[in-house]
Amino acid sequence: MPELSVAGSVSSDPGQTEILPDATENSAVVPPPQGESPAPDPSAATERADRLDAVVDAVVDAVHRELAAGNERAAARERVIDRQHEEIERLRAGERQALLRPMLVELRRLRDDLLRQAAGLPEDLPSPQVVSLLESFAYSAELILSRAGVEVVRPVPGSPFDPSRQRAAGVVPAIAPELDGTVAEVLSDGYLDLTSDRVLATASVRVQRWQEPTPPTDEDHDAVAQPHDELSSSPVRPVGAGT
Template identity: 40%
Template sequence: MDGTVPDEEIAEEPGTPSSEEETELLLRLAERLTEVERRLGDSHRRAAHRETVIDRLHEENQEFRVGLRRSILDPVVADLFRLYDGLRKEAVRLADDPYGRILESFADETELILDRCGVEVFLPEPGEPFAPARHHPTTTVPTTDAALHNTVESVLAAGFVERDGGRVRRPARARFWQHVPPTPPAEGVPVESE
């Protein structure tokens, strides 16, 4: 004998699964993997839904905070507008008086407080065209210059605008030029010559 054992005599080692058992084991493993994938997919969908809910709640919370802030600060900011106007008006009236400079500094401080509240002061420039959202005309001043029509003649009170969003809280009060064409001389009336 050559020392080799014929194939028929080779027995399977104990504990080694047969091919049928291996197939069944692989099928069970595939079923388990499928179940894991399904559960993982469900978990991802629930996590995505949770993220959506969290994002929506965060947005609602931010809107609530802005609304709460606005409802608390709005009356104070409105009072600061009046205080600012009064201080500026008196500072101009007392321009040559030392108290005028003190009032001017108080008006500057009020402007800084408004800035911390998210509100900026704006003053239209003379000659700036009328913008309904930013200007409130108090009176008109007649002019024969058509180029000045509907432009700022002078500013009476500053305007206030929110820094975030640009919402005008109070339009600036101003006088505006209004074009009035010159009246032609009446017919039959002699024109005086120089």
């Protein structure tokens, strides 16, 4: 009878055959627990960090270069604006000087004329002649202002008060209701820029103000009648009578 081949170890006892488990059955490879990943490679993580640092450094350098270029462009624009501003100021100064030159020449002539007249005035010059001389100088100054585009504005007494071009320096009582709010007296002239229609100086005036008269009361009537009653009730004494 052929012998059966049984995997395992056979007992040394000839009357009892004992089958023992084979050690190779329990030596199988045990798989790793599910859900656990293998340990990362430190060298790979270091390499990724190095690449990320290089990218960040490149971006930061690019931003710095762009900011520096922008600051340079802004500084260049500021320099151009400053040069243009200086050129405009020079042009304005030249135009202003060209506009003022004729008026300055006229003012110089007026000053020289005033000095010559003052040096030749006699000591006993009558007042009317002094007034006429001063008015002629004022008219010369008015002509100079007119050439510069400035008009002398003198309000007319009795005309309505204009607060946009006149300044009320005082109030006087009006003699009639229709004169309320009108110019009573001109203290100084006003000046108007003809180019811009802007008031350079307001005229100083006194304004008339009407007030309704208050009717007399009974007390006023009694105060007026009382002295009359006292005179009528006092005895009349003959002239020369003793006291």
